[in-house]
Amino acid sequence: MDRTRFFVRVSAIYALIGAFMGSHMAGGGGLELSAIHAHILVVGWLSLFAFAIYYKVFSIPKDSKLSLIHVWSSFVGVLGLTLGMFLYYTQPIEGMRTFNTVFFIVGGTILLIAFVVFAIMTFVHGKVISED
Known part of the structure; x- marks a missing residue:
């Protein structure tokens, strides 16, 4: 699998989703989805794009x-x-509050694990990360 291509493509999808959400919020005058919009852009677009660059620049x-x-x-x-x-903030389906909360927490925990693994990787593969 080409990690760089994968991350760039997925980050582009998150950028589109974030841009559409921002346009929708601006046009509708409501900021109810602003936290979701911000996370889509920061972790979905920027973080995944940064990971793509990491895999491209370092061997x-x-x-x-x-x-x-x-x-x-x-x-x-x-x-x-x-x-x-x-799901947590909009509660689109009645009676799913507990599921939505757990889904939110598990997703965040998995993402936290990804960032921990990334930090570990920068030390384990540190010899390829230098100015030389």
């Missing part, structure tokens, strides 16, 4: 288990957090 081995965990926990975590936030 992280393609067979790295940490890299594999990082890629998939980032993808699942961003999706889980942002969709979980939407």
Whole structure:
């Protein structure tokens, strides 16, 4: 799997979603979805794009288990957090409050794991990260 291409494409989708949400909020004059909008843009667009650049600039081995965990926990975590936030704050289906809360928490936890793995990876593969 080409990690850079994957992250760039997924981040572009989040950028589109965030832009549409922002346009909708601006046109409707309501800011009810602003927290969700911000997270879609920050963790969905910017963080995933930054990860794409990381994999492009630094020679992280393609067979790295940490890299594999990082890629998939980032993808699942961003999706889980942002969709979980939407479900939690909007409660679109009656009687699903507990499910929505758990979905939100689990998504956020998976994303937190992705960031921890990323931090660990910068030290484990630190020899490829230098100005030389």
